[in-house]
Amino acid sequence: MGYLGKLSKPYKWAMYLLVGVPIIIMIMLAFTRTLGVDFTGAEFTLDNVTRLNEQVYRQAIRNSLVLSSIATIICFIIGYPVAYMITGLKDKYKWLVLVMVISPMWSNMLLRIIAWEQLFKPNSLLNAIGVSLDLLGTRTAIVIGMVSIYLPFMIFPIFTVLDKMDKSLIEASIDLGASQIQVFTKVIFPLSLSGVASGVMMTFLPSATAFALPERLGGGRILLIGNVIENLFKRVYNYNLGSLLSIVVIVIIFGAMRIINRQEGGLII
């Protein structure tokens, strides 16, 4: 470890502290009965674990996983061709299109969610052109919201990998007799999987844990795990169950990442 390594030490300890301590507190909360974070007189209990099996929590976890998976798949289906197309552009157009992809991210996410909310209402701006989407409170609305917000996070990592790809590999495959389609299926696509894996994580993780988005677009009718946890902490003040659910989400997400990473030979994280 050199000079810079020593400089990084305070940050390392800050990280341990700010990540490790809350997690330890969460674990302690999850298996006790307390008032808020007041541990006086707390006792060990597995009550929260049994409550996990209640319909509302199972449904919320299922909603989160299903909707964010659908959103991720749609992001991939739209994002991959877009990233591929951008790679093929001349430099000046390339940066123009990339800026177009990024620019929505310059406006506040909450603002964009509210914009969708307005459009999804039965009476919206779109009535002017004779359209009434009336999607508020549907799964479709949530998925559309997730795709629109997280699509750039799918496009970028895939674009980066495709753009950096050694063009001589493509020539080598052509040289060995690969047609255009075979060049894609045998070389370009397998080599871009690391970008796909990052993209999948960067869209799946935030959409699986989203709470503002389902709250506005779900119209209170569809609960995702993020909403449930938020409710437990902010309205019901059941920190114990809230912590346990958070831990469950973390475990599920880590499991998903492990699976994606295994596919990719451990290229990410």
Add this chain to the structure above:
Amino acid sequence: MSDLLVSLENISKKFDDNLVVDGINLDVKRNQLITLLGPSGCGKTTILRMIAGFEDVTEGTIYFEGKDIGNIPAHLREINTVFQNYALFPHLDVYENIAFGLRLKKEKEINIEQRVTQVLEMVKLDGYARRKVNQLSGGQQQRVALARAIVNRPKLLLLDEPLSALDLKLRQEMQYEIKDLQNELGITFIFVTHDQEEALTMSDQIIVMNQGRILQVGTPEDIYNEPQNRFVASFIGESNIVKGKYLGDYQVEILGATFACVDDYIDIGDETEVVIRPEDIEVVDTSMGQINGIVDDIVFKGVHYEVCVIVKGTELIVHTLNSPKVKEEIGLLIGPEAIHLMRVE
């Protein structure tokens, strides 16, 4: 079957307005190792890429076995390439890299296995089949790249400076191996390099290029001993190039003295440029020298000393086994065979 494998007819290539290859004519026979030799940017790689089909030809025609291949896309040409940076597929292991072309041709699994095993043996990589390519050394990657190309049994193998990334010792080893491989396989290799030593060691025929043109075609001996112009002479090996005047009757005047020579295609009384290889000059006692000079500098080169001698204000480089002393006056002998005349450009 005609002896001729590839013919380039009046090939030119322009990138935007930049003429990279300028009206090249070239015939390549079967079962030979041909080297395209020239400094970087001379158009040699572009020629290779046009033969492989990666670049369109701006003008001219490429014939492969007598047929114009201008309209045949790269993936259908019976030509394989060994790329400069090897271009091995990082997502596949050694075996799958080599089997890549065979799998595309839908060969039977048993044939694939047999052929891959055979070429792995040929390039001395048996036992490496299941290694990841990024775990291999540069030399091993080079061998995989070779194996991946020859396993397809192409009629023509193109090698684009395949050894430039290797260190000297490994490079020399691979030069012999590639030459052996070419003999063994009996297919034509076109080898691109900027390393004149490599070209001399490996080639059946060398094509010396500069600025998009072919300057000389010949065997390594021809190119070395009979360079046709100043560029070839200075690019291939070390040489002294001095001005002279042809006196007729196999006599040439250089550095104020008259020497016998074996060339006589220069008009009598014409200026000529004379190429003398440093190893062809003999150091003798001043009383026996055809010309005398003062030793200016001596560098030990291992096998020989490289001596810089000033003769009448002109520097001559001489290779000798015995070291003279700096500032010493020595005599020099240059035999008729060592004197090669070139027309002044």
